[in-house]
Amino acid sequence: MTANDTKVSDTGAPSHAAAMWEQANWPHIEAEVRRLQLRIAKAVREGRWGKAKALQHLLTRSHSGKMLAVKRVTENRGKRTPGVDGRIWSSPAARWKGMLSLRHRGYRAMPLRRVYIPKSNGKKRPLGIPTVIS
Template identity: 65%
Template sequence: MRIVKAVKEGKWRLVKALQRLLSHSVSGRLLAVRRVTENRGKKTPGVDGIVWDTPEKKMNAVQRLLQRRYRAAPLRRIYIPKKNGKKRPLGIPTLFDRAQQALCKLGLEPVAECTGDTNSYGFRPERSAHDAAEQVFNALRLKSSAQWILEGDIKACFDEISHNWMLKNIPTQKRTLRKWLKAGYMEKNVFHDTEKGTPQGGIASPLLANMCLDGLEACVVNNITEKRQHKVNVVRYADDFIITGDSKEWLEQVAKPRVIRFLVERGLRLSEEKTHITHVTKGFDFLGWNIRKYPNGKLLIKPSESSIKTLAEKTGE
């Protein structure tokens, strides 16, 4: 609460001091180790092969988190399959690096929650994809609602985010953040440098990516008059988002160029093959749902064909 209050009052020096106080506290370090050793990846080691599977190892980790000379270890790279048949790279940090990230996240997340976009729903406390779908429903359910949708997808978001932008704009300990970003990764016993991106697999990575994309709503809509005139709504879940508008031309000629400029500053770009402008009566897919308004004015949200296919494959039907 003290960090939240300081952010709202614009006292950024106090925010920094409170973050440091939290990262050095016993309760903060205990909570960081607890979160690392209770999540699904608790038995997945990093490049050092170490897991914290005893109370003694966990308490030793709590003490080690006080060390001043912190150095991040390279990530262990693995690949997991994607829906399109390709593979997504994951960077697995050591448990100690994960605990450092969890500790940093304790002080950074309150800042992100105060400054984040109103309609951002991915990887945030007490928010979910269902909340994002509900917001889309509210934005489109009326006869007078917007009729056109820009479906946006950011190409390789986690892999392409600019390190320079993050180091300049993320309000956290710059030295520690730089060490995470520049840690590199090991693949087949070969070390590789990392010059951009925040690895999928790190505890703090979703938060960092969210903070990089916060501001998208304000970028798309300059003022409340424009928002009402063009029936603009921006709903984002991580790197997937939709923008509503009163016309295809406004979305194509105004909204999309603004999004492109916003992303370029952060080293990112739109995925052209996944970014479309669609009329609401044609329907569109978002977060595993198909959303469509029918001629009688009813807006229906139902599982998308790809979601049904994935479920059928999992159940063997």
């Protein structure tokens, strides 16, 4: 190798999925979810159950709702603890793909991973850790 040769790096540009996750406008997403949650709470207070159900449907299927749900699960203190499936979404690309994989059709609940956490009195309490995808 001569002084004029340049070494090609193995690291390339981040994937499209990673870029999409990192470029998300989080304040806007959080505001949109909060706004829908407030509308649901108002409908429930007023006894408008049909309206509340329609808003819940809208929230659970919205892009913002899914983005914030994945963010809260993958960026908290227990983010490195896998469920029974052994998977974690640690990279931005995995989080984006995981968000896109959240669907209502074909959902089957998976068993929780049971972990026992020590309490201050020496006893232990159970904790159920869900899977990230079924």
